[in-house]
Amino acid sequence: xxxxxxxxxxxxxxxxxxxxxxxxxxxxxxxxxxxxxxxxxxxxxxxxxxxxxxxxxxxxxxxxxxxxxxxxxxxxxxxxxxxxxxxxxxxxxxxxxxxxxxxxxxxxxxxxxxxxxxxxxxxxxxxxxxxxxxxxxxxxxxxxxxxxxxxxxxxxxxxxxxxxxxxxxxxxxxxxxxxxxxxxxxxxxxxxxxxxxxxxxxxxxxxxxxxxxxxxxxxxxxxxxxxxxxxxxxxxxxxxxxxxxxxxxxxxxxxxxxxxxxxxxxxxxxxxxxxxxxxxxxxxxxxxxxxxxxxxxxxxxxxxxxxxxxxxxxxxxxxxxxxxxxx
Amino acid sequence: xxxxxxxxxxxxxxxxxxxxxxxxxxxxxxxxxxxxxxxxxxxxxxxxxxxxxxxxxxxxxxxxxxxxxxxxxxxxxxxxxxxxxxxxxxxxxxxxxxxxxxxxxxxxxxxxxxxxxxxxxxxxxxxxxxxxxxxxxxxxxxxxxxxxxxxxxxxxxxxxxxxxxxxxxxxxxxxxxxxxxxxxxxxxxxxxxxxxxxxxxxxxxxxxxxxxxxxxxxxxxxxxxxxxxxxxxxxxxxxxxxxxxxxxxxxxxxxxxxxxxxxxxxxxxxxxxxxxxxxxxxxxxxxxxxxxxxxxxxxxxxxxxxxxxxxxxxxxxxxxxxxxxxxxxxxxxxxxxxxxxxxxxxxxxxxxxxxxxxxxxxxxxxxxxxxxxxxxxxxxxxxxxxxxxxxxxxxxxxxxxxxxxxxxxxxxxxxxxxxxxxxxxxxxxxxxxxxxxxxxxxxxxxxxx
Numbered sequence: 001x002x003x004x005x006x007x008x009x010x011x012x013x014x015x016x017x018x019x020x021x022x023x024x025x026x027x028x029x030x031x032x033x034x035x036x037x038x039x040x041x042x043x044x045x046x047x048x049x050x051x052x053x054x055x056x057x058x059x060x061x062x063x064x065x066x067x068x069x070x071x072x073x074x075x076x077x078x079x080x081x082x083x084x085x086x087x088x089x090x091x092x093x094x095x096x097x098x099x100x101x102x103x104x105x106x107x108x109x110x111x112x113x114x115x116x117x118x119x120x121x122x123x124x125x126x127x128x129x130x131x132x133x134x135x136x137x138x139x140x141x142x143x144x145x146x147x148x149x150x151x152x153x154x155x156x157x158x159x160x161x162x163x164x165x166x167x168x169x170x171x172x173x174x175x176x177x178x179x180x181x182x183x184x185x186x187x188x189x190x191x192x193x194x195x196x197x198x199x200x201x202x203x204x205x206x207x208x209x210x211x212x213x214x215x216x217x218x219x220x221x222x223x224x225x226x227x228x229x230x231x232x233x234x235x236x237x238x239x240x241x242x243x244x245x246x247x248x249x250x251x252x253x254x255x256x257x258x259x260x261x262x263x264x265x266x267x268x269x270x271x272x273x274x275x276x277x278x279x280x281x282x283x284x285x286x287x288x289x290x291x292x293x294x295x296x297x298x299x300x301x302x303x304x305x306x307x308x309x310x311x312x313x314x315x316x317x318x319x320x321x322x323x324x325x326x327x
Numbered sequence: 328x329x330x331x332x333x334x335x336x337x338x339x340x341x342x343x344x345x346x347x348x349x350x351x352x353x354x355x356x357x358x359x360x361x362x363x364x365x366x367x368x369x370x371x372x373x374x375x376x377x378x379x380x381x382x383x384x385x386x387x388x389x390x391x392x393x394x395x396x397x398x399x400x401x402x403x404x405x406x407x408x409x410x411x412x413x414x415x416x417x418x419x420x421x422x423x424x425x426x427x428x429x430x431x432x433x434x435x436x437x438x439x440x441x442x443x444x445x446x447x448x449x450x451x452x453x454x455x456x457x458x459x460x461x462x463x464x465x466x467x468x469x470x471x472x473x474x475x476x477x478x479x480x481x482x483x484x485x486x487x488x489x490x491x492x493x494x495x496x497x498x499x500x501x502x503x504x505x506x507x508x509x510x511x512x513x514x515x516x517x518x519x520x521x522x523x524x525x526x527x528x529x530x531x532x533x534x535x536x537x538x539x540x541x542x543x544x545x546x547x548x549x550x551x552x553x554x555x556x557x558x559x560x561x562x563x564x565x566x567x568x569x570x571x572x573x574x575x576x577x578x579x580x581x582x583x584x585x586x587x588x589x590x591x592x593x594x595x596x597x598x599x600x601x602x603x604x605x606x607x608x609x610x611x612x613x614x615x616x617x618x619x620x621x622x623x624x625x626x627x628x629x630x631x632x633x634x635x636x637x638x639x640x641x642x643x644x645x646x647x648x649x650x651x652x653x654x655x656x657x658x659x660x661x662x663x664x665x666x667x668x669x670x671x672x673x674x675x676x677x678x679x680x681x682x683x684x685x686x687x688x689x690x691x692x693x694x695x696x697x698x699x700x701x702x703x704x705x706x707x708x709x710x711x712x713x714x715x716x717x718x719x720x721x722x723x724x725x726x727x728x729x730x731x732x733x734x735x736x737x738x739x740x741x742x743x744x745x746x747x748x749x750x751x752x753x754x755x756x757x758x759x760x761x762x763x764x765x766x767x768x769x770x771x772x773x774x775x776x
Binding site: 006118121122123124128129244245246247248249250251252255256268283287289308309310319320321322323324 | 508511514549553556560561563564565566568601604605607609656657658660662663664665666667668671672675676679680690691694695697698701
């Protein structure tokens, strides 16, 4: 996993967090059911986390109450759902898209797929610029249509209420996570094999496993939850800073970025270089070879800063005793 | 020449007569004068104050017809291939991974300019190009006679046509350098050129590029980069521990030396400098003016301008020359470890951070200069252009305007491969250094107020 030529200062911390979250949120999959029964946790929704279709999941991903609230019309549950979505929005504003790279189990799966591909010596498929821009819009389109369909069903005057049985939770029906978790549970015997699994969900699952294997983080590029987060993730409390004076434009940040977030390379004014695509995984900060060029910050505090590399077998860095001349 | 030439008999486009054009006396004279010049420059370098003994290794390496040439010749005789380069943009790791030896053949010998002047008659052409071609014409540089292949990125006009002319003696692989850095095709085009280079080198050495060797070479060069970074740290000190000329020859030695041995030697030197640092010894004069050198390359032994600067009370604390700091400025950062991604990493390392004036837009050069001025506390910039280097000349004007805003004085010098203008340069540089020192006093007064 760690075959790079520079230390993985951030990923070393990220992997345990991801594993811990995976075990906690998807505990039901592995037979750990103790946290699954707490009713308190069931009312707490995270921006993107566990799945509704896991029998004993402690909490759900917020996209479920959003759709559910809109579909059931403007009843009591609607107010409930809006309240929950508001909490989630506040969380997103505070932490940005950090959910994607530190919490989301589906993102973790994709990272493991990328690692596997690297182990198998297959180069990643790099998307063309036009395709990247297109995919960037797709996530907003999915978000828009999900909300549109949910609202249309919810408004009784439109007379679509009878379709609720088939079109309730429109996104969940196509979400690859549903297929993924349902199949796992059926194999494990946690839920009966007769549980409905739409054909399209299986197709989406296979499609995204295939594409995410060859292109890094393919699902993340079209994920509507990511799209919702991207709406608010302009400048969160956790943010990516670039000191443009130190940038040599070597393109390393762009090459290693799993999301092909080009602002980190192209933006040549000192300041925030995060944005709608940046999931704050910190890979660019790990790999940047300039002292203090990129850094991951929490408010005004620097969490980690890019450094000139210490390559394997090159010993300690020499520091001089004499007074250093600085302008 | 007078021979009757038939179309199918033309083998060289520039019709440089390989045998009879220059008399043996002329060849001998050029060789002798070049040797004298190299020895003189090394004598001057050895006369520097507080010079660590480890530097002798680099002196010997660069000296005319030194030990390194013998090593390369014996390597070639035992079946190895020697690949020459004319530019810093050639990935040395790839050459090394295929079992060949890469050497940079740019020449700094003044005497070698005359043979190509005679042939080309272009007084305005870049003297570096003329000297390199001349050295080959009269076999004045032993390094040039052992080449199996020349890799020449077509950067500036001079280097491009130089490669074409060199085709008379040695097979040449020209790389098409995309000169506009922005745009979608740039990265792809350069990557394809590097793949083409690999194919050519593979057919030369008869080996396939293997990941294992490629990674080994990258490790070696990254270790060299690290050693170089440590060395640059000693130039940060208020009283720099190493002179600019010494740093320049160390960097240039990396391009012809065995990189493993070079790294060991530089690390040894770093230890020596560390000892100097502990005992409070430093290079250069007391209160030397901190000067940055930028512009056209200065290849050993064309050390006219740095020598004048450091003899008239300045010290070069940073340089932005493709003959010195730019060689080892950037490491290769490998993320995905399959061959094609490693090649991409290599290609990008040699292309994108390169601040050669042949690129446009070249804002990163200004960023680099500004950052270095801040970090190394540079008090004045000497911008040097070789005659006929229009690209550097044009950028010099742009840089001058930027530096004016930063209130950093800049001296623009144009030079030839000729001893004739030394005194003129000296007068100007001395005045420049005096001016820097005078500015210092004014600044100090301002601070007191």
